[in-house]
Amino acid sequence: MEHLSAESIMKDVMVRMISFLGTAVAGEDIEARENYWQLIGKRGKIIETNDDFDGRVLVLFEQSIDDYGLENHNPIKNSLWIRITDLILD
Numbered sequence: 001m002e003h004l005s006a007e008s009i010m011k012d013v014m015v016r017m018i019s020f021l022g023t024a025v026a027g028e029d030i031e032a033r034e035n036y037w038q039l040i041g042k043r044g045k046i047i048e049t050n051d052d053f054d055g056r057v058l059v060l061f062e063q064s065i066d067d068y069g070l071e072n073h074n075p076i077k078n079s080l081w082i083r084i085t086d087l088i089l090d
Contacts, residue, residue: 014090016041048083055084063078
């Protein structure tokens with residue numbers, strides 16, 4: 001289990017989500033459509049990096065986010081901006 005580092009953050013790197021917003025469990029008051037903790041353990045590929053986006057990378061997940069009933073506001077289907085601290089190399 002190798003955590004991401006500044007050197008490993010690049011496009012087309014495969015990652016696995018290990019937490020969301022730094023925690024492994026959703027709070028009790030989280031709405032189902034915002035329960036991104038369901039994606040913990042899921043794989044994806046970094047498709048965009050942005051130094052100005054709060055330490056996040058755009059991850060294209062292998063699974064359909066719609067299948068989990070999650071909000072998806074990004075123009076690329078099944079992608080989410082995820083903190084690099086919530087990801088490991090896969």
